[in-house]
Amino acid sequence: MEDRTANIIAIASIINLVTLIIITRIIFHLTEPFFLVLGASLAGIIAVTVIYILRHKFHTRRQVLETRMASEGKELRIEYSFLRKVAGLPTKFRLKELEDATSNFNKLIGKGASGSVFKGRLTDGTEIAVKRIQHGEEKGGKEFRSEIAAIASVQHVNLVRLFGYCVENNNVYHLVYDFIPNGSLADWIYSNSRGCLSWKQRLKVACDVAKALAYLHHDCRSKVLHLDVKPGNILIDENYNAVVSDFGISKLMKRDDSRIVTGLRGTRGYIAPEWMLGLGISEKSDVFSFGIVLLELVGGRRSVKTIDDGCRSKKRYEYFPKIVVDKLRSGKIMEAVDQRLLDQGEIDENEVKNLVNIALWCIQHKPRRRPNMVDVVKWLEGRVAVEQAPETTMIVVDLLSIDKDHGENGGWQNRNKRQKPGVIAKVASQVGCLVPGSMSLPKSNSFTYSLSIVSPR
Numbered sequence: 001m002e003d004r005t006a007n008i009i010a011i012a013s014i015i016n017l018v019t020l021i022i023i024t025r026i027i028f029h030l031t032e033p034f035f036l037v038l039g040a041s042l043a044g045i046i047a048v049t050v051i052y053i054l055r056h057k058f059h060t061r062r063q064v065l066e067t068r069m070a071s072e073g074k075e076l077r078i079e080y081s082f083l084r085k086v087a088g089l090p091t092k093f094r095l096k097e098l099e100d101a102t103s104n105f106n107k108l109i110g111k112g113a114s115g116s117v118f119k120g121r122l123t124d125g126t127e128i129a130v131k132r133i134q135h136g137e138e139k140g141g142k143e144f145r146s147e148i149a150a151i152a153s154v155q156h157v158n159l160v161r162l163f164g165y166c167v168e169n170n171n172v173y174h175l176v177y178d179f180i181p182n183g184s185l186a187d188w189i190y191s192n193s194r195g196c197l198s199w200k201q202r203l204k205v206a207c208d209v210a211k212a213l214a215y216l217h218h219d220c221r222s223k224v225l226h227l228d229v230k231p232g233n234i235l236i237d238e239n240y241n242a243v244v245s246d247f248g249i250s251k252l253m254k255r256d257d258s259r260i261v262t263g264l265r266g267t268r269g270y271i272a273p274e275w276m277l278g279l280g281i282s283e284k285s286d287v288f289s290f291g292i293v294l295l296e297l298v299g300g301r302r303s304v305k306t307i308d309d310g311c312r313s314k315k316r317y318e319y320f321p322k323i324v325v326d327k328l329r330s331g332k333i334m335e336a337v338d339q340r341l342l343d344q345g346e347i348d349e350n351e352v353k354n355l356v357n358i359a360l361w362c363i364q365h366k367p368r369r370r371p372n373m374v375d376v377v378k379w380l381e382g383r384v385a386v387e388q389a390p391e392t393t394m395i396v397v398d399l400l401s402i403d404k405d406h407g408e409n410g411g412w413q414n415r416n417k418r419q420k421p422g423v424i425a426k427v428a429s430q431v432g433c434l435v436p437g438s439m440s441l442p443k444s445n446s447f448t449y450s451l452s453i454v455s456p457r
């Protein structure tokens with residue numbers, strides 16, 4: 001509308017001017033030179049007017065476009081952030097936002113092998129846990145990408161929620177999670193630091209973790225292998241629900257693949273034998289680790305313990321799963337149960353046997369003999385009866401757990417050390433505990449074990 005008015009005014013001005021010149025010529029009988037000067041001036045005026053009109057048009061159009069783009073951009077941004085929220089996808093944080101949220105990273109919650117975790121609060125009041133991975137670009141970046149790839153698109157009440165991430169500084173990666181207030185399962189079962197979980201609460205934790213793993217293995221577009229299932233990575237929320245966390249070494253696996261080959265990582269005591277032997281891993285490797293967690297829930301202790309017998313040259317180890325099998329066979333399973341649970345009472349021997357039986361299915365050394373997590377959930381919920389677990393050789397024990405310096409506290413991980421299967425035999429012979437062939441199980445409660453390596457296939 002404005003454009004048209006400007007055009008009309010310009011054309012009308014030119015017509016007026018020409019008319020004025022013609023009238024002036026008629027009245028005053030003006031000469032040729034006068035008209036040359038006048039013509040040039042007129043051309044100048046017309047050129048200026050045309051330039052003005054064009055500029056005005058261009059300016060107006062640009063303004064219209066800018067306004068339209070701004071409003072479309074805003075709409076797109078709103079839509080984009082809305083879709084991310086709906087899909088639960090992680091958002092990118094600025095370092096400054098995380099510094100403000102964590103008061104400059106001064107509330108340390110805990111430290112793991114890969115970094116430190118800090119408590120914080122976002123401006124909208126949401127409590128967060130910020131994990132700072134500081135391993136140098138390659139390792140830290142790898143762990144960071146694994147974590148994001150694995151949990152960015154998964155949503156389950158028993159999986160920790162990843163709110164977002166931040167990579168402003170090349171070698172420092174931040175992952176922002178929902179804050180889970182009651183510490184990890186390790187704090188509850190290995191020590192009294194937070195108290196003692198009752199038997200019912202332990203059964204609930206087992207169910208929650210099983211559901212989370214069943215979801216990762218069977219309900220996601222690609223199978224998600226967690227690969228570091230252990231009490232330290234199972235968080236307890238305010239209602240004592242279990243939340244699985246730490247996807248730093250997880251892997252995605254195509255639905256059609258039966259196994260994948262990857263460098264040995266994970267945590268001592270929980271690594272499935274097929275992984276240690278370099279035979280490839282699958283969702284059944286998580287099932288193995290889960291079985292070990294079940295036994296630790298029953299015993300309130302770690303599966304591998306160092307025995308201090310005063311002999312410094314050769315360390316001796318106690319393997320709890322073997323103790324449990326022994327106790328079950330001799331009808332004394334309650335002797336393997338966490339003393340604190342026995343003191344609390346309200347623990348049913350049949351329920352203990354049932355849980356132990358499920359665990360023994362899960363830790364079968366042959367992966368194909370292990371159940372899948374969907375079946376485990378049905379067993380744990382009592383929807384399907386559990387048959388007695390077959391005997392398993394239980395002789396490929398986590399040799400990499402045998403670490404001269406770190407003893408039994410579980411703090412050592414080979415997460416960042418890629419090991420070849422041959423290393424296992426080497427480590428075994430170094431610690432003097434490689435016995436070829438199978439081994440017979442000692443009958444005593446706290447026996448030490450020798451290790452031999454057989455193929456789980």
Ligand SMILES: Nc1ncnc2c1ncn2[C@@H]1O[C@H](COP(=O)(O)OP(=O)(O)OP(=O)(O)O)[C@@H](O)[C@H]1O
Nearest residue numbers: 110111112113114117129177178179180184232246
């Ligand atoms: N989302 C969270 N909310 C509350 N606490 C958390 C959260 N994530 C981790 N933590 C706490 O931070 C501690 C360190 O966690 P992190 O995952 O880094 O290490 P870890 O699992 O203990 O060891 P590792 O990295 O060796 O597996 C844990 O003990 C846990 O209690």
